[in-house]
Amino acid sequence: MPPTEIELDPVDFVTTGTVGPKGKRLFHLQGGQGSDLVTLILEKEQARALAESIAEMLDDLAERLPDATEEEVNLSQWDMSLRDPIEPLFRIAQMGLGYEEARNLVVLVAQELLVTDEEEALPAQPEPQVVRLWGTREQMRALSEHTLQVVKQGRVDPKSNGHLTYYWI
Numbered sequence: 001m002p003p004t005e006i007e008l009d010p011v012d013f014v015t016t017g018t019v020g021p022k023g024k025r026l027f028h029l030q031g032g033q034g035s036d037l038v039t040l041i042l043e044k045e046q047a048r049a050l051a052e053s054i055a056e057m058l059d060d061l062a063e064r065l066p067d068a069t070e071e072e073v074n075l076s077q078w079d080m081s082l083r084d085p086i087e088p089l090f091r092i093a094q095m096g097l098g099y100e101e102a103r104n105l106v107v108l109v110a111q112e113l114l115v116t117d118e119e120e121a122l123p124a125q126p127e128p129q130v131v132r133l134w135g136t137r138e139q140m141r142a143l144s145e146h147t148l149q150v151v152k153q154g155r156v157d158p159k160s161n162g163h164l165t166y167y168w169i
Contacts, residue, residue, distance in 0.1 A: 004127050006089075008033040009134040010105060016047055016147045017082035027150070029092065029110065030082050031133040037083060038131055040110055041091040044151060050095055050108075051147035054140050057097050057106070061137065065101070073141045080146040090129055106140045108133045 011031040018025035027047050030039045042050070093113035099106050112128035135143070 005130045005132070006036075006038055007132040007134070008036060008038065009132070011133050011135045011139065013079070013083075014108070014133050014135050014139055014143050015080045015082060016042075016050075016143065016150050017080070018150060018153075019082075019086060022153075028082055028086060028088065030086075031108075031131075031135075032083060037085075038133070039082070039086055039088045040131060041088045042095075042110075043092075046092060046095065047147050048151045051144045051151070053097055054106075054108075054144035054147075057099070058137055058141055058144070061099060073138060073145055075142060075145055075149075078142045078146070080142065089131070093128065100134075104137065105134045106137060108135070108140070 008031050011033050014029075014031040016027065016029050018027050020026050025044070027042050027044055028039050029042050029047070029050075030037070032038070090112040092110045094111050096109040097106060098109065110131045110133075112130070114126075114128050
């Protein structure tokens with residue numbers, strides 16, 4: 001049975017990325033600390049919401065804590081690629097963000113989506129797994145900016161959802 005809680009404090013890296021062709025991409029959130037690597041699956045809209053929430057939180061922190069300056073992030077200096085092996089631990093149901101002022105670290109908390117079939121008995125593990133990824137404000141700003149780029153790399157017309165549409169004139 002996998003552990004119910006994993007905490008990488010602090011992460012060496014945190015990133016998002018996709019696997020698969022446009023229209024069938026699978027989004028991943030990944031963090032690592034030393035030899036520990038955690039990969040999670042998330043939906044495209046969860047990725048977008050995460051990126052926007054991180055940016056909003058960091059902007060708010062910059063206003064409230066002007067002494068704790070944050071460097072401008074140049075993504076070309078960051079390795080934001082997914083690391084191998086890409087073996088997802090679970091699909092994310094919900095996420096949260098927090099900030100610990102004493103250490104000037106942001107925590108990203110991801111909780112597992114538990115799916116049960118009404119006809120089946122309760123799952124062997126009724127408590128969802130939780131992953132906490134602690135990172136610097138700079139790491140989280142890079143994650144936010146990179147994730148927005150990843151989300152935008154999709155189809156030109158997201159309504160097509162990978163299906164061919166015929167128009168008659």
